[in-house]
Amino acid sequence: MSDVTPDQLPALPVTFRPGRTRTVLLAAGTALFLVITLIALLLEHLSPGERISFVFTAALLAGVLFLLARPKVVADEAGVTVVNIVSRRRLEWAEILQVHLRPGDPWVFLDLSDGTSMPALGIQPGIAKRQAIADARTLRALAEERSTAGPGAARG
Template identity: 30%
Template sequence: MTVRPVKVRWVAAGFAVVFIAVFTVVAVLLKNTPTGVFFQTSDQVAMVGIGVLLALGALWFTWPKVSADESGVVVRNMLGAKTIPWSEIVAVSFPDGASYARLELPDDEYIVLMAVQSIDRERAVRAIRELRKLHKAAVG
C-alpha cells in the first residue's frame, strides 16, 4: 500500500501557480515603473526565479509518502525517508486532535506519518486500517 496526502497537494499546487503567476506579472511590469530606478532583464529573470523557488517550496509539502508491505513501512517525511520493520513497531495510532498519524515505537518513541493527515478524512481512516491490518498480520 502507498499513501500520499491529497488535500495538501491541491493547496500546494494552487499556491505554486499563484507564486509563479504573481512573480511573472511583477517581472513583466518591472521595467515599466516610473520610480526612476532602471531595472534590467536580469532583474526580471530573477523575479521569475524567485517565483519558481517559492513554488518549489510550496510543492515540497507534497513530498511525504508512506509505503507498507509485509516486511515493514517506508516513511518519507519532509527531510528524508526511513524504513521500519514491523517487528520494531508497537502500534499504528492516530491520537485525538492530532494532524498526522504515527507509528508507535518502543520506549514511548514514535514516527509521524505526514502522508496520513486528518484533513484527508476518510482516506486517512482507510490508510490507518490498512496499516493496522498489515501490522497485525506481520506481528501476529
C-alpha cells in the same frame, strides 16, 4: 484493535498520501510560480537582474509548497517507507509496534521498537479527515498482520 479485517487489507504495495492537500499544494505552487514570473516579465521598468530575482523568489516559494506536498507512507511486503517533508526512513514491519491517530493529532504517529515515536505525515486528517482515519486503520491492520508478534498480540 483495528476495524479492518485481514480479508479487507489492500494488496501490497500501497501508498498513503493526503491526496487533496497534495493537489492544493501542487496547484498553488505552480500558480504562484507562473503568476510571479508573469509579473516579472510584464513589468517593463525592471532590470534583467530584478527579473531574475523575481523568478528565483517564485521558484523558492513554489519549491517550499512542493516539499510540503511530498509526504507519503508506502507499505510493501517487507515494511514501510515513511517519506516526510525533508526525510525518508525505511522501517521493517517488526519495528512498528503501534499506529496512532488520536483526535487532534495533525498526522499519524508510529510507536517504534526502539522506544521512539515517529510522525508519518503521509496520513493527515487536514482536508480529508475520513480518508485519513481509514488510511490509519488500514496501516494499523497491516502492521498488526505483518508484525512478528502477529495480530492481536500484546505490544509493549
